[in-house]
Amino acid sequence: RKEVEQDPGPFNVPEGATVAFNCTYSNSASQSFFWYRQDCRKEPKLLMSVYSSGNEDGRFTAQLNRASQYISLLIRDSKLSDSATYLCVVTYGGSQGNLIFGKGTKLSVKP
């Protein structure tokens, strides 16, 4: 079983749609959780950290369920510029803080 698993995608949605990405992780000792965004042939960039209480940043909402080892990202009112690959990322202390990435889910927002 992979350490971090994501929806395989791709997701093709119209502008204005709401889209949700799901992610599960296998190591219950995981400590930190993130969503990264990666544009085609570019480097990953931090979109947002994910906290147990849930957190929101504009149109983006992230949720963490430690009991189910599940992370989600919700994008509301999607824009053309949201088209990218979304990477679910976890860390745990034994790895000295290195990032464990999921395979990523590609999102294409169409006009």
Add this chain to the structure above:
Amino acid sequence: ETGVTQSPTHLIKTRGQQVTLRCSSQSGHNTVSWYQQALGQGPQFIFQYYREEENGRGNFPPRFSGLQFPNYSSELNVNALELDDSALYLCASSLGGTAYYGYTFGSGTRLTVV
């Protein structure tokens, strides 16, 4: 403040050759991590350097080695290149060797092994 810079941006090597990739960390960052991203996959952790010492290693063979210099810049060396080593190699810098303060990625070196 300057970001993370990697060189070269693209590279083509022949199977069996050796390659050195370079990374300059973001100003103020003392930790550098290297990742390999194959096409269609998420980045995979190779190793991390903190204050010039290896501080963690992923599931990569010994022919992947690295260095960190006193100015916190870093090199990734790969010996005996194989076709499967073709990938985007990403360098990320951070402060303190943990994810707490966040990682900044460079734009990567795209290595093609033929």
